[in-house]
Amino acid sequence: MRHSLTFLSLLAFVLALAAWVLVWFLYTDVSNRLSDRTNALSSLSLQSAQQENAIGQHALVSDTAAQRSQLDAAVATDVVGIAGAITAAGNAAGTQTTIGSASVVASSEAASVNELEFVVQSTGSFQQIWRAAELFQSLPLPSTVSEIDLEQLPTSGKQTSQWQLTAHIDVLTSAQISS
Amino acid sequence: MRARFLLAFSLVVFCGAALCALALTPAEVSLLFYSSPPTQAAQQNINVPADTAAVAHTKALLVAMQPFATSSSLSDISEALSKLGTGVTVNDISYTAPNHSLSLGGEAQTPDDVNALRQALQADPTFSNVSVPVSALLGSQGGGFTITMNVTQ
Numbered sequence: 001m002r003h004s005l006t007f008l009s010l011l012a013f014v015l016a017l018a019a020w021v022l023v024w025f026l027y028t029d030v031s032n033r034l035s036d037r038t039n040a041l042s043s044l045s046l047q048s049a050q051q052e053n054a055i056g057q058h059a060l061v062s063d064t065a066a067q068r069s070q071l072d073a074a075v076a077t078d079v080v081g082i083a084g085a086i087t088a089a090g091n092a093a094g095t096q097t098t099i100g101s102a103s104v105v106a107s108s109e110a111a112s113v114n115e116l117e118f119v120v121q122s123t124g125s126f127q128q129i130w131r132a133a134e135l136f137q138s139l140p141l142p143s144t145v146s147e148i149d150l151e152q153l154p155t156s157g158k159q160t161s162q163w164q165l166t167a168h169i170d171v172l173t174s175a176q177i178s179s
Numbered sequence: 180m181r182a183r184f185l186l187a188f189s190l191v192v193f194c195g196a197a198l199c200a201l202a203l204t205p206a207e208v209s210l211l212f213y214s215s216p217p218t219q220a221a222q223q224n225i226n227v228p229a230d231t232a233a234v235a236h237t238k239a240l241l242v243a244m245q246p247f248a249t250s251s252s253l254s255d256i257s258e259a260l261s262k263l264g265t266g267v268t269v270n271d272i273s274y275t276a277p278n279h280s281l282s283l284g285g286e287a288q289t290p291d292d293v294n295a296l297r298q299a300l301q302a303d304p305t306f307s308n309v310s311v312p313v314s315a316l317l318g319s320q321g322g323g324f325t326i327t328m329n330v331t332q
Contacts, residue, residue, distance in 0.1 A: 009182040012189035019196030026203045033210040054227045061230045068237050075240070110239030130253070137251050144247045146277060148256075152270035172244060 074142055075113050078175040085139055086120055086169060093132035095124035095165070104177055105170065113174045117146070122165040123153070129165035142172040252276055255305060255330045259283060262299040266292035271325075279330040281306070290318035293326075300328060307331050 061068075077085070083099050090097025098121050106115040122132045129150060137145050147168035155161055252274045259281060263269060271284035287293045293315050300309045306328040315324035 005186070006182040009186035009189060012186050012193065016189040016192035016196060019193050019200070023196050023199045023203070026200055026207060030203055030206045030210060034206075037210065054225050054230070057227070057230045057234060058225045061233050064237070068233065071237065071240055071244075075244075108239055108243045111236060111243045113240065113243050115243075133253055137253060142244050142247045144276065145252065146275070148252060148272075148274045148276075150256075150272040170247070172247060 072174070075172050075174045077141055077171075077173055079116065079173065079177070082116070082118070082141060082143075082171050082173060085141060086118055086136065089135035089139060090120065090122045090132045093122070093124070093135055094128040095122035095132045097122040097132065111174075113172050114177050116171050116173060116177070118169045118171065120165075120167045120169055122167075123162060125160065126150075126152075126163045129163045132165055133167065136167050136169055139169070139171075144170050146170050252330075255281060258303065258305050259300065259328070262296055262303065264292050264295050264299075267296055274330075279332065280327065281330055282325060282327045284323075284325040286322045287315075287324055288322065290316050293324045297326060300326065305331060 079102065083102070086099060087097050100119040100121055102116055102118045104114050105117045107113070108115075120136065122129050124132070133145070133148060133150070136143075145167050147166075149166040151164050151166070153162040153164055256272055256274055260269065260272075260283075266288035267285060268287075269283050269285035271282075273282045273284075274280070287296070293311060297309055297311045297316075300306050307330075309326060309328040311324060311326050312320070314320050
């Protein structure tokens with residue numbers, strides 16, 4: 001009887017220990033699963049933020065496609081086209097217009113554009129070169145007149161007063177320029 | 180006696196373990212059934228590098244175009260020419276946009292005409308630093324003069 005009680009008590013003790021080992025494994029398992037789940041949620045949150053940014057950026061790109069296309073088209077005129085527009089403006093004002101030179105003064109690799117400076121000379125009456133200057137300032141191109149010089153030419157006899165306009169016109173173009 | 184004590188102690192320890200296991204069971208069951216990683220939202224057909232490049236290109240283009248949105252310099256020249264008196268003629272006008280510098284060259288009948296033009300330009304807030312060579316004010320250039328000034332923005 002005593003032996004069986006001792007055996008029983010030892011068995012109960014072993015079972016109690018085994019139960020705590022089981023509890024320890026259970027706790028470890030829960031802890032690991034929770035940790036994994038937290039990491040997964042954190043990763044998912046990051047991915048979600050990145051995806052939201054990507055969607056927002058894509059929406060911006062899609063919504064502004066037409067405007068960006070217009071912007072690209074505005075600087076797409078090639079050198080010959082720009083020279084033609086300048087000469088046409090000068091001629092429309094009734095002046096004799098020639099383009100003296102054209103050179104690259106700045107470039108932007110990020111925007112893939114070059115800034116060209118055209119040196120233009122127009123000759124005519126003051127009203128004509130003034131009109132030409134006005135037209136040069138409102139060319140249908142991304143351009144600006146950086147320097148303008150109006151000079152009265154020496155006249156002889158009864159010749160009407162002649163003026164010469166020298167304008168430095170900077171134009172932005174995406175046309176490929178070989179240097 | 181010792182065996183009974185061990186038996187009682189073991190039962191208490193076992194009960195403690197059972198209680199702990201019971202407390203952990205709901206969490207274990209919950210994680211067991213719901214522990215599969217949340218499924219990622221369906222990826223849209225978005226080309227992120229292409230979009231980023233497009234945005235960067237447009238931004239750079241807008242920055243490059245910014246200096247081209249300048250005001251007309253002819254209105255400033257007109258403003259200066261409107262100050263000319265009857266005794267003054269101008270035969271050379273020069274305007275440099277980057278430093279907003281305007282210069283008028285011409286001839287005046289008297290030094291007083293040059294001085295009157297200088298004063299009229301100085302009185303106009305459109306212009307600053309109006310400068311005339313002293314020789315022109317004294318009439319020692321035979322009536323010729325050159326006035327330089329800055330155009331205020």
